[in-house]
Structure formats: C-alpha cells, structure tokens
Amino acid sequence: MNHNHKRTLTILLPGFLASWASGAAWAQDVTPLSPGNTAWILTATALVLFMTLPGLSLFYGGLVRTKNVLSVLMQCFAITCLVSLLWFVYAYSLAFGTGNAWIGGFDKLFMIGVEENSLTGDIPETVFSMFQLTFAIITPALVVGAFAERMKFSAMLLFSTLWLTLVYAPVAHWVWGGGWLGQMGVLDFAGGIVVHITAGVAALVAALVLGGRHGFPTTAMPPHNMTMVVTGAGMLWVGWFGFNAGSALAANGNAGMAMMATHLSAAAGSLAWMTMEWIRFGKPSVLGIVTGMVAGLGTITPASGYVGPAGAVVIGAVAGFACFNATQFLKRVLKVDDSLDVFPVHGVGGMLGTLAAGVFASTELGLFKGQGFASGIGGMGQQLGVQFVGVIATVAYTAVVTFVVLRLVEALVGLRVGREEEIGGLDIALHEERGYDL
Numbered sequence: 001m002n003h004n005h006k007r008t009l010t011i012l013l014p015g016f017l018a019s020w021a022s023g024a025a026w027a028q029d030v031t032p033l034s035p036g037n038t039a040w041i042l043t044a045t046a047l048v049l050f051m052t053l054p055g056l057s058l059f060y061g062g063l064v065r066t067k068n069v070l071s072v073l074m075q076c077f078a079i080t081c082l083v084s085l086l087w088f089v090y091a092y093s094l095a096f097g098t099g100n101a102w103i104g105g106f107d108k109l110f111m112i113g114v115e116e117n118s119l120t121g122d123i124p125e126t127v128f129s130m131f132q133l134t135f136a137i138i139t140p141a142l143v144v145g146a147f148a149e150r151m152k153f154s155a156m157l158l159f160s161t162l163w164l165t166l167v168y169a170p171v172a173h174w175v176w177g178g179g180w181l182g183q184m185g186v187l188d189f190a191g192g193i194v195v196h197i198t199a200g201v202a203a204l205v206a207a208l209v210l211g212g213r214h215g216f217p218t219t220a221m222p223p224h225n226m227t228m229v230v231t232g233a234g235m236l237w238v239g240w241f242g243f244n245a246g247s248a249l250a251a252n253g254n255a256g257m258a259m260m261a262t263h264l265s266a267a268a269g270s271l272a273w274m275t276m277e278w279i280r281f282g283k284p285s286v287l288g289i290v291t292g293m294v295a296g297l298g299t300i301t302p303a304s305g306y307v308g309p310a311g312a313v314v315i316g317a318v319a320g321f322a323c324f325n326a327t328q329f330l331k332r333v334l335k336v337d338d339s340l341d342v343f344p345v346h347g348v349g350g351m352l353g354t355l356a357a358g359v360f361a362s363t364e365l366g367l368f369k370g371q372g373f374a375s376g377i378g379g380m381g382q383q384l385g386v387q388f389v390g391v392i393a394t395v396a397y398t399a400v401v402t403f404v405v406l407r408l409v410e411a412l413v414g415l416r417v418g419r420e421e422e423i424g425g426l427d428i429a430l431h432e433e434r435g436y437d438l
Contacts, residue, residue: 034122040251041127047242048134052141053080055239059232059290060145061435062225063340067425068149069224069435075153079141079160086164087133094169096132101180104173121249131246132172139168139195145340146203147210147415150422153430154413162405163202167398171198175390185374186390187357187383189258190247192302192350193394200347201398203338209406210415212337214422226286233290237266240297244304257371258304262297265304265316269296272320280328288324291345295323298349303357307370311360314368318356319349351391358387 057076061069083091090109097104108114111129120128140160147156174181175188188194213221223229244262248255273292278284299319300312307315326344330336338344361370362380373383409415416422421429428434 031119031122033119033124034250037121037250037252038123038127040255041123041131041246041249044242044246045127045131045134047239048131048138048246049080051236051239051243052076052134052138055232055235056138056141057232058228059236059294060148060340062228062230062232063145063223064148065221065425066224066435067427069427070431070433071153071426072144072148073435074431075144075156076141078153078157079144080137082157082160083137083140083164084133086161087129087136091136091164091169092129092132094165095136095172096129096177099173099177101178101183102174103170103179104177123249128249131249132176135191135195135243136164136168136172139191139199140164142195142199142342142346143202143206145342146206146338148339149426150210150213150339150416151206152414152417153426155409155415158413159206159405159409162408163402166401166405167198167202168194171394171397174393181390181393184386184389185383186386187306187361187374188302188354188390189305189357190244190301192298192354192357193390196298196301196346196350197354197391197394198398200343200345200350201395202402203342204336204347205399205402206406207336207338207343209403209410212335213339214419216337217331217335223287230286230290233293237293237297240266240301244301248305254305254371257308260309261304261307261312262300264309264312265300265319266293266296268313268316269293269299269320269323272296272317273324274320276321276324291327291341292320292324295319295345295349298346299323299353299356302350302353303360303370305371306357306361308360308368310368311356311365311370315353315356315360319352322352323348351395354391355384355387358384 053076057073060072060076064072088111092111093106093108094104097106097108099105114125114129116124116126118125140163144156172194173179175186175194176182186193215221240262241259245255245259248258270289270292273295274284274289277288296316296319300315303315323345326348327341330338330344359380360368361373361383363369363372373379406415417426417429
C-alpha cells in the first residue's frame with residue numbers, strides 16, 4: 001500500500017468507525033415489533049369491542065322494558081359507529097397526540113402518521129389506536145344506561161359527540177396520553193378513572209337533568225328479558241379479560257396477573273352482592289348476582305395490573321357490598337332514576353377501585369401485597385394522595401362539563417321524547433319497529 005493510500009485510509013477510517021458505531025447504537029435503540037405482543041393486543045381489541053357489541057347491548061337491552069329494547073340496542077350500535085369515525089378524525093389525536101398537560105395536539109388528525117410500520121412501543125400503532133378506540137366506544141355506551149327509555153335518539157348522538165370530545169378525550173390524555181395525572185404517577189391500569197368514573201358521573205348528572213321516567217318510582221319497571229341480561233353479562237365477563245389484561249400492552253406476567261385479578265374480583269363481587277340481597281330481601285336474584293359481577297369488574301379495573309390475587313378478592317367483595325348499598329340508596333332514598341344503575345355500579349366502583357389501587361399496590365402487605373407503586377411515588381400515603389386527586393379532579397370536571405353539554409343539547413334539539421311517546425315506547429316512537437312480533 002503506497003503512502004497516499006495509507007493517508008486516505010487514516011482519514012476515512014475514524015469517520016467510518018464512528019458512523020458504524022452510531023448506526024449500531026441507533027439500531028439497538030429502536031424497539032423491534034413483537035409478534036407475540038401484537039397478536040395478544042389484536043385479540044384483546046376484539047374482546048373489548050365484544051363487550052359493547054354484543055355484551056353491553058344485550059345486558060342493557062334485557063334490563064329495559066319490552067317497548068324500549070330496540071332503542072337501547074340501536075343506541076349502543078350507533079355509538080360504536082359514531083365514536084369510531086370521531087376517533088379517526090380527531091379524538092385519537094386529542095387523547096394521544098403530542099400536546100400539553102391538559103389535551104393532546106392535532107398531529108394525528110385523520111390518523112396522519114399512523115402507518116403500517118409505525119410502532120407504539122413494540123406493537124403497531126394501528127393496533128394500539130384500535131385498542132384504545134374500543135375503550136372510547138364503551139364509555140359513552142355505558143352512559144346510555146342512565147337515560148334509557150326517555151332520551152331522544154338525536155339528542156343521544158349529539159350528546160355522545162360532545163361528551164367524547166370534551167370529557168373522554170381530555171381525561172384519557174390526562175391519565176394515559178402524557179397529561180398531568182399521568183405525570184403525577186396516578187395508578188389507573190385499565191380505566192377506573194378514564195372509563196368508569198367519567199361514565200358513572202356523567203350518568204348521575206344525566207339522570208338528574210332529565211328527571212325520572214314516567215311512573216318512577218311508584219310504577220314497577222322490571223327487566224323484560226333476564227335471559228338476555230345473563231347472556232350479555234357473560235359476554236362482559238369474558239370481554240373484560242381483554243379490557244384489563246390487554247392494558248398491559250404485552251403478553252407477559254403483568255397481563256396474566258391482571259387477568260387473574262379480574263376474574264377473582266368478578267367472582268367475589270357477584271357473591272357479595274348476592275349475599276347482601278339474600279339477607280335484605282330473603283332471596284338471591286339472578287339480576288343481583290350478575291350486577292355484582294359488573295361491580296367487581298368495574299372496581300378492579302384501575303387496580304388490576306398493580307394488585308395480587310388476595311387483594312383482588314378483597315376489592316371485589318368490597319365492591320359487591322358498597323355498590324349494592326349505593327344502588328339502594330340512590331333509588332330508594334334519593335329517588336334518582338339512573339335507569340340501569342350506572343353511577344352506583346360504575347361510578348362508585350371506579351372511585352373505590354382507584355383508591356384501592358393506592359393501598360393494594362403496596363409490596364408490604366404480605367398475602368395481600370401488590371406489584372408496587374408508580375415510579376417516583378414514595379409510599380402508600382403519598383400514592384393515596386395522588387389517587388384522591390385523580391378521583392376528585394375527574395369527578396368535578398366530568399360533572400361540570402357533562403351538565404353544560406346536556407343543557408346545550410337541550411337547547412339545540414331537546415333531550416326527552418314527549419310523554420305519549422315515552423308511554424308508547426321508544427321502539428315505535430323513534431324507529432317504527434318492534435323488538436318482538438309474536
């Protein structure tokens with residue numbers, strides 16, 4: 001090798017080595033797609049959508065009277081379609097786009113940048129966005145239970161649009177999208193704050209603003225089809241595994257523990273509610289045991305990825321007891337017509353579960369120990385303070401904004417159907433169809 005070649009090599013070699021080292025380091029920093037995690041979240045996404053269609057639809061449909069069954073099924077179906085398109089246009093960007101501590105930005109409008117090869121962690125962003133969409137669908141669908149049998153279909157569509165935009169998307173950003181509650185270290189594994197508290201509080205406000213159904217509380221309004229209710233409840237239980245275990249966003253031990261905690265809490269909630277009802281009314285009912293299941297599931301949701309099996313049993317049992325009494329108090333004492341008990345089951349359950357996460361996440365509880373607190377949180381007392389802030393802020397914000405949205409909808413299209421339409425039933429009045437033609 002001549003002198004000139006040696007000189008050229010001396011000049012180029014350091015740059016080449018630096019470039020190679022930089023490239024190697026960059027390659028190590030990029031998280032590769034995980035086929036296993038992707039397959040699990042695809043499955044979990046289908047399970048969560050299964051919770052709304054057909055799970056919640058059948059559960060709610062069976063709980064109303066015969067003359068209103070189609071109206072409830074229609075509302076759940078229409079919300080699924082409406083929220084899906086809103087998510088595509090702007091809601092995903094508001095919840096998970098780059099923004100500030102309060103709301104996401106507009107960088108993902110119309111799913112800009114959400115491409116086949118773009119990743120969120122080690123799963124495709126398309127899969128992450130679809131998984132989060134299913135949560136956005138079921139939350140306003142839960143609220144339907146509060147105003148069932150009396151709200152106009154047009155009012156429901158407008159309310160759901162505004163509520164998703166002004167309540168769900170901001171709160172989702174606060175907790176999961178890099179917002180201020182997430183930065184504080186709040187524990188909400190799968191939606192105690194984002195889904196259940198927002199839906200429950202909105203339900204209570206809606207029930208108060210609309211007023212009770214014609215004949216409430218003196219006229220009995222039992223479920224028209226308990227077989228449908230139990231079928232829907234079973235679908236909710238199965239779908240909830242995607243809801244909670246899927247929120248690990250990985251096929252790992254955290255997902256497995258969340259699934260076990262979810263199942264045990266549902267079982268404990270069912271038996272606790274059934275027992276309370278048996279003691280108080282002399283007989284255990286099918287409606288009671290399935291409602292207790294939903295209470296157990298909703299209450300474990302925020303804590304499911306942070307607690308152990310024993311903690312989950314305690315949370316479920318407390319949920320069955322507390323939500324049963326909240327239901328009795330709301331209907332019999334306060335006489336508020338939250339038609340399908342959304343606030344006492346989901347609202348109260350979401351608050352209890354969010355606070356319980358601050359206790360049972362502790363690794364110092366022996367048999368009841370959990371998986372540890374959020375990064376940077378010192379101990380149980382400090383974590384409970386963070387959880388309390390999350391609950392109070394979400395309750396206050398949701399209540400105020402929901403009230404404003406309802407009044408706006410009332411001014412624009414009206415909220416309730418007419419008295420004669422309500423007595424005749426929403427199926428005929430709004431859709432010119434019957435659920436049954438025997």
